[in-house]
Amino acid sequence: MTPDLPAILARLRVALPAATLTHLRNPGPSGQDSLLVAPDHLGAVCQFLHDTAELDFDLLSNVTGIDWPEPAQADAVAVPVEGTTPAACGFLEVVYHLYSTALRVGPLVLRARTVDRVNQVHIPSVVAVYRSAELQEREIFDLYGVEFIGHPDLRRILMWDEFLDHPMRKDYVAPDDYQYEPTPHDAVLEKAQQHYTV
Amino acid sequence: MSLSPHTASSASMPELDEDELLHVSLGPQHPSTHGVFRMNVALDGETVVSLKPVFGYLHRNHEKIAEGVTYLSSMPFTDRLDYICPLTNNWAYAQAVEKLAGIEVPERAEYIRIITAELTRLINHTAFVGFFLGDMGAWGSALMYAFREREKILDLFEDLTGARMMSNYMRFGGCRNDLPDGWAARASVLVNEFPRFLDELENLITGNEILIARTQNIGALPKEVLINGGITGPMLRAAGVAYDIRKAEPYGIYDRFKFRIPLGAVGDCYDRLMIRLLELRESLSILRQALDQLPEGAYIHPKAKIRNFKPPVGEAYARIESPKGELGFYLISDGSAQPFRYRIRPPSLINLTLLEDMCLGLDLADVVLILGSVDIVLGEVDR
Numbered sequence: 323m324t325p326d327l328p329a330i331l332a333r334l335r336v337a338l339p340a341a342t343l344t345h346l347r348n349p350g351p352s353g354q355d356s357l358l359v360a361p362d363h364l365g366a367v368c369q370f371l372h373d374t375a376e377l378d379f380d381l382l383s384n385v386t387g388i389d390w391p392e393p394a395q396a397d398a399v400a401v402p403v404e405g406t407t408p409a410a411c412g413f414l415e416v417v418y419h420l421y422s423t424a425l426r427v428g429p430l431v432l433r434a435r436t437v438d439r440v441n442q443v444h445i446p447s448v449v450a451v452y453r454s455a456e457l458q459e460r461e462i463f464d465l466y467g468v469e470f471i472g473h474p475d476l477r478r479i480l481m482w483d484e485f486l487d488h489p490m491r492k493d494y495v496a497p498d499d500y501q502y503e504p505t506p507h508d509a510v511l512e513k514a515q516q517h518y519t520v
Numbered sequence: 521m522s523l524s525p526h527t528a529s530s531a532s533m534p535e536l537d538e539d540e541l542l543h544v545s546l547g548p549q550h551p552s553t554h555g556v557f558r559m560n561v562a563l564d565g566e567t568v569v570s571l572k573p574v575f576g577y578l579h580r581n582h583e584k585i586a587e588g589v590t591y592l593s594s595m596p597f598t599d600r601l602d603y604i605c606p607l608t609n610n611w612a613y614a615q616a617v618e619k620l621a622g623i624e625v626p627e628r629a630e631y632i633r634i635i636t637a638e639l640t641r642l643i644n645h646t647a648f649v650g651f652f653l654g655d656m657g658a659w660g661s662a663l664m665y666a667f668r669e670r671e672k673i674l675d676l677f678e679d680l681t682g683a684r685m686m687s688n689y690m691r692f693g694g695c696r697n698d699l700p701d702g703w704a705a706r707a708s709v710l711v712n713e714f715p716r717f718l719d720e721l722e723n724l725i726t727g728n729e730i731l732i733a734r735t736q737n738i739g740a741l742p743k744e745v746l747i748n749g750g751i752t753g754p755m756l757r758a759a760g761v762a763y764d765i766r767k768a769e770p771y772g773i774y775d776r777f778k779f780r781i782p783l784g785a786v787g788d789c790y791d792r793l794m795i796r797l798l799e800l801r802e803s804l805s806i807l808r809q810a811l812d813q814l815p816e817g818a819y820i821h822p823k824a825k826i827r828n829f830k831p832p833v834g835e836a837y838a839r840i841e842s843p844k845g846e847l848g849f850y851l852i853s854d855g856s857a858q859p860f861r862y863r864i865r866p867p868s869l870i871n872l873t874l875l876e877d878m879c880l881g882l883d884l885a886d887v888v889l890i891l892g893s894v895d896i897v898l899g900e901v902d903r
Contacts, residue, residue, distance in 0.1 A: 323769075348834050348835060349832070349833050349834050350620060350621075350622075350831070350832050350833060350834015350835060350836065350853065351619070351620070351621065351622030351832065351834065352619045352620055352622075352834060352835065352836035352837075352838075354835065354836060354837060380744075380747050380748065381747055381748075381750065381752075382750060383750065383752075383839070383846060383848065383865060384837065384848050384850060384863070384865040386850050386861070386863045388852070388861050395854060395860070398833055398854070399833060399834060399835055399852055399853075399854065399860070400835070417850070419837050419848070419850070419865075423747055423761065423763045423768070426768045426769065428769070429837050431837070452748060452750070453745075453748045453749040453750070453873060453874070454748065454749050454750020454751075454870055454873055455750075456873055457575075457869060457870065457872070457873050458870070465581075465583075478576075479575050479576060480575055480576040480579040480581075480902060480903075481576060481579070482576065489581055489584060490581070490583065490584055494584075
């Protein structure tokens with residue numbers, strides 16, 4: 323059963339009047355709208371959704387990182403219902419899919435966005451409310467470079483510790499020596515020569 | 521080396537001196553890790569004091585690769601996630617794309633999908649029993665019985681999809697090809713013969729004293745902790761939580777079939793084993809109903825697009841009850857032929873979130889059992 327997003331939004335606005343919340347419409351056929359939560363109230367919103375008995379969102383199923391180099395692209399996929407000013411620069415986004423196991427409601431889609439993609443890449447961790455975010459937030463930190471404030475053990479998970487970049491970013495450039503061939507030819511030879519002459 | 525005055529004068533020694541712990545790197549190359557998985561375990565004698573899983577040995581950034589190719593090109597790659605259960609992976613991905621693009625699936629295709637998915641569950645759960653007993657030291661024999669039966673199902677899959685394991689069978693809006701002549705009848709024969717094997721398997725293991733001694737009261741956690749940790753699938757149901765996506769959020773045509781959700785009472789390794797055995801019986805019941813009702817008709821929607829497929833701008837999250845837990849796909853379309861974002865919600869990885877909590881205070885030998893009871897495939901953990 324899909325959650326009644328306007329009703330949940332109204333409840334949240336009563337319970338947490340200081341939190342900035344925006345209803346984002348999904349233009350596609352899936353009908354899964356989402357709720358943009360300002361990062362400073364993300365923990366409180368999750369706690370409220372988890373603790374309120376009538377909502378009972380006890381399962382944080384999926385946590386996804388997204389890189390949006392162009393804010394206009396993000397606004398096309400998740401369209402703000404109320405008029406909001408579009409972001410000035412690209413940002414990283416974390417999407418949470420919440421379910422209620424007892425009430426069989428879901429997915430409730432929450433989104434949180436960083437300020438930019440370079441320096442201000444912080445988002446508060448929700449591990450204190452939902453333990454299931456632990457490995458998934460590590461993965462987003464590893465592959466996207468989002469820094470989760472308050473995560474108990476934030477380190478790389480899939481890439482090795484010495485790795486420097488974040489490979490899931492849209493502007494990631496793979497190193498040109500990844501493909502070793504004993505006898506390189508054609509495109510690989512060209513690439514290899516470029517690499518070894520520099 | 522002389523002791524420093526401070527240490528010598530302190531009245532009591534700390535109980536767990538870091539120097540007295542034994543650090544064991546369990547894996548990555550070890551049969552009990554089910555692939556290339558490593559656990560850095562700290563031991564006080566035989567007792568586990570800390571356990572840190574190390575991931576990534578099989579990481580190939582499947583999600584990044586999928587963002588650079590068309591939607592359909594990722595279908596064969598999903599076979600390689602949980603390579604014991606390629607057909608459920610196919611289904612989960614096809615379902616997410618269908619949700620993203622609003623594609624209808626004909627009735628016969630829904631039946632074929634359920635039949636292949638439940639046969640996959642048979643494969644997974646029987647193989648699980650074999651591997652689990654292998655982890656316990658019954659190396660080989662139980663697995664050989666399980667693989668004998670698995671091979672019969674793989675023969676069916678080979679006739680249907682052209683490959684035993686790397687099936688690449690589902691398409692957006694249906695399946696790649698229709699059932700070959702006589703396939704449904706052969707599947708029925710298999711389904712009718714399977715309970716005899718199950719009786720044999722249960723007879724082999726359930727009353728076994730060693731199995732009971734080694735698995736009961738090992739690795740149980742309270743159900744609230746499990747839900748909070750994102751644990752899904754048989755692991756969660758073994759702890760008594762009636763949460764099966766086939767019932768909670770019926771996808772495909774699961775709401776047409778009668779089946780029960782087996783539940784455990786304690787949630788220990790024994791319950792996790794038994795849940796799988798009971799789920800096998802329920803899968804057989806679904807299979808019998810589906811094979812009986814299998815309608816004629818199209819196996820793929822006539823308007824399903826194979827070439828130049830571009831879903832409208834939007835996003836979708838869709839999930840299925842894969843044999844290992846909740847397998848979800850989250851897709852974002854920017855209107856082009858390639859997904860802007862392609863995310864897999866891997867049950868194998870997320871079911872490992874609480875691995876340390878389950879193992880603390882137990883013996884090292886129990887760690888191998890607990891990891892076995894989670895039922896992971898590293899192709900899906902590391903992606």
